[in-house]
Amino acid sequence: MQPFKCTKISVLGNARQCELTLEFGEQTPLSVFTFDYTSTTIRKGKRGVGERMKAFLERKGIQLSAKVYFIDALSAMAIGLFSTLIIGLIVKTIGEYSKLDGLITMGEMGMALMGPGIAVAVAYGLKAPPLVLISALAAGQAAVTNGAGPAGAFIAAIIAVELGKIVSGETKLDIILTPFVTLTAGFTSALFIAPPIAQLMSTIGQVITWSTAQQPLLMGILVAVLMGLALTAPISSLAIAIMLDLSGIAAGAATIGCCAQMIGFAASSFRENGWAGFVAQGIGTSMLQMPNIIKRPAILIPPTVAGAILAPIASVWLRMTNNAAGAGMGTSGLIGPMMTLQTMGASPSVILSVVLLHFVLPALIAFLLSEWLRKIGWIRFGDQSLYSTKQS
Incomplete structure (x- = not known):
C-alpha cells in the first residue's frame, strides 16, 4: 500500500466535521473524505454540486422541509403572537373594564409590536444566529406597516431569516453584511411577496x-x-x-x-x-x-x-x-x-x-x-x- 499525503484540511464549520483532501500515490485520483467526530467514520467519494449545496445548507442550519416551515416556524409564530398581540389584547380588555388608562396604553403598545414579535419568534424557531435574529425585527415591522398583516410578517420573516443565515459568518464583514442582507430581504419580501399572500x-x-x-x-x-x-x-x-x-x-x-x-x-x-x-x-x-x-x-x-x-x-x-x-x-x-x-x-x-x-x-x-x-x-x-x- 502506497503512503498518502494530505493536501488539504478544512473544517466544515459546525465543530463536528472536517474535510480532508488526500492523494494516494500516483494511481489514485484526488478524493474528498468527510470525517465525523461523533461517529468516527470516513466516507470517500467525489461530491457533486447538489451534494455540496446540501452540505452547505446543513452547515447553515437550513432545512427545506414542510415540517420546518409549517409546523416549527408556525408554532414559533404563535409564541410571538401570544407575547404581543394576545397578551396586549388581554391587558387592554382588563383596562377597559377596570377603567385604568395605564393598562389600556400598555396593552395597545404590546399589540403594536405584533410584527416584530412574530419575526423574532420565527427567527428563534429557525435557530437564527444573533445578528439575523435581531435584524429580523425590521422584516416583521415592514410587513405590518405595508398592510401585509400577521401572515405577511410570517412570510417576510422566513425569507429574511433564511437568506440572512446563508451569509452569516461567511465574511470578515459579517457584522455589516448579515444585518444588511437580512434587512434587505425582509423589506423586499414585505413589499412584493407578503401582501399578496x-x-x-x-x-x-x-x-x-x-x-x-x-x-x-x-x-x-x-x-x-x-x-x-x-x-x-x-x-x-x-x-x-x-x-x-x-x-x-x-x-x-x-x-x-x-x-x-x-x-x-x-x-x-x-x-x-x-x-x-x-x-x-x-x-x-x-x-x-x-x-x-x-x-x-x-x-x-x-x-x-x-x-x-x-x-x-x-x-x-x-x-x-x-x-x-x-x-x-x-x-x-x-x-x-x-x-x-x-x-x-x-x-x-x-x-x-x-x-x-x-x-x-x-x-x-x-x-x-x-x-x-x-x-x-x-x-x-x-x-x-x-x-x-x-x-x-
Whole structure:
C-alpha cells in the first residue's frame, strides 16, 4: 500500500466535521473524505454540486422541509403572537373594564409590536444566529406597516431569516453584511411577496366566515373539528386563526372546537391524570396528549365528537361569535372565553352560554363517550396518561 499525503484540511464549520483532501500515490485520483467526530467514520467519494449545496445548507442550519416551515416556524409564530398581540389584547380588555388608562396604553403598545414579535419568534424557531435574529425585527415591522398583516410578517420573516443565515459568518464583514442582507430581504419580501399572500389568507378567512354564516350547521361542524384538531396537533391554531382573520360565527365555531379539545381531553383523561392533568390540559394545552394520540388514535374521538356536537348549537341557535385572537386559543389561559365575552358582551345569557359550551358540556360529552369507549375496549386505562408520556 502506497503512503498518502494530505493536501488539504478544512473544517466544515459546525465543530463536528472536517474535510480532508488526500492523494494516494500516483494511481489514485484526488478524493474528498468527510470525517465525523461523533461517529468516527470516513466516507470517500467525489461530491457533486447538489451534494455540496446540501452540505452547505446543513452547515447553515437550513432545512427545506414542510415540517420546518409549517409546523416549527408556525408554532414559533404563535409564541410571538401570544407575547404581543394576545397578551396586549388581554391587558387592554382588563383596562377597559377596570377603567385604568395605564393598562389600556400598555396593552395597545404590546399589540403594536405584533410584527416584530412574530419575526423574532420565527427567527428563534429557525435557530437564527444573533445578528439575523435581531435584524429580523425590521422584516416583521415592514410587513405590518405595508398592510401585509400577521401572515405577511410570517412570510417576510422566513425569507429574511433564511437568506440572512446563508451569509452569516461567511465574511470578515459579517457584522455589516448579515444585518444588511437580512434587512434587505425582509423589506423586499414585505413589499412584493407578503401582501399578496396575506390578501389570499384574508380572502380565505372571509370565505370561511361567509360560508359559516350561510350554512352554520355544516360549516360550524367543519370549522370546529378542523380548528380543534389543529390546536391539539403540533400546528398553531392561533396562527391559523390570526392569519385567516376569522371572525363572527366562524370564529365562534372555532372556539367551540378548541375548547372541546382541551376540556374534553382534561375530562376524559381524569382517571389517569387527576386534577393536575385536568388543569394542565384544560387551561394549558391538549397538545400534551400528542404522543398518546400517536400510540392510541381512538383517544381523539371523545373531544372531537364533543366539538362536532356543540358547534351547531353555538352557530345555529345561540349565534355565538368571537374574534381571531380568541378563535384559536380555546380555554388556554381562558383566552377563548374572555374574547367571546369581549366580542358578544358580558350579559348573563352570554356568560351562561360560555360556561356551558366552553366548559361544562364539552367535559360531560367527552367524559361519557370516553367511558363508553373504555367499556368496549377502544380505550384502555393508561392510554391518556401524561405521566407515561413523559417517561417515554
